[in-house]
Amino acid sequence: MDEFGRRKEQRLRPGADRSRAGGVDPAIRGLVDRLNRSERYCSTSSCSGRAILLAGSDQTEGHKQNRSWLFVTHQKCQKEDVLAGLQKAEDNAVFKFEPFVLHVQCRRMEDAQLLHSVAINSGFRNSGITVGKKGKIMMAVRSTHCLEVPLCHQGRVLVSDEYIDYLVQVANQKMEENQKRIERFYTGLQSALTTPVPPEQLDENVSTAASGYTRRRRQRAAKKERGNGELAAHSDGESDLSFLMGTT
Incomplete structure (x- = not known):
């Protein structure tokens, strides 16, 4: 058995x-x-997508250990639950x-490119491939239609019930769009595992995704420089997981 198999x-x-x-x-x-039934892939972590109310003394990424879940569902949520x-x-x-996310270890780069092509075509346009120092190939299936809104500060609710009702609708x-993308991805995966995408099409999809990621990064940097500090409910931008050759 090779290293991937182990x-x-x-x-x-x-x-x-x-x-x-x-x-x-x-x-x-x-x-x-x-x-996982395919000899090419091994899932390492996943989430189908969820609505969550997160509490903690510090909401920054560096203090996740201080957080607790007040409410979470992997289906549509209700205002009363929030x-x-x-x-x-x-x-x-x-x-x-938080939308669907899937991390997969791939046997070969060609396998990662195939999965990346399926992900991009299914609407998961923040997907990417990383390669570790020891050659470990990881593929992350990700999208960008996130939502993150502060509702409470130091024990005081900051918004009205009407606004919470609006957030739940959003x-x-x-969540509906998330499910549609998952279904497209599943259909595309089944097709790809039986009829692989030609290598030239894989290269084209990877190149397009990489150039699109670079363009969006530049746009976000320019927006930040203009000092756009609006406080409103918004969809999260692309995360920093890029399509690159790096470490993991």
Whole structure:
């Protein structure tokens, strides 16, 4: 058994999943199982998408250990659930929608390119490939239609019930779009595993995604320089996971 096979066997061993959920979300279990049945791929982490009310003394990325979940669902949410969660908040609270994400270790670069092509064509345009120092190839399936809005500060709710109702509607619309993209990705994956995309098309998709990522980074930098500091509900921009050759 090669190194990839050993890592896959260890990763998929019963009891190896140490995530909070303890297993793959039901909504994407069929997709992940199909992926892992292929000798080319091994899933390492995933989330089907969720609406979450997150509490903590510090909401920065560097202090995740100080956070707690006041409410979370992998389906459409209800205004009443968010309000009930806010009643538990003793400090800060942020309402978020986080779309489907999937991290996959790939046997070869060609396999990663194939999965990347499927992801891009399914609407997951923030997807990317990284290569570690020891040659470990990782593919991340990601999209950009996120939502993150502060609702509570130092125990005081900052917005009206009407605004929370509006946020819930926005999050549920994003959840619907999220599900459509997952379905497209699953269909594309099944097709790709039986009829691989020609190498020249893979190269074209990767090149297009990489150039698009660079363009968006420049646009965000220019916007930041103009000092656009609006405080409003907004979709998250692309994360810093780029299509590149780097370390993991």
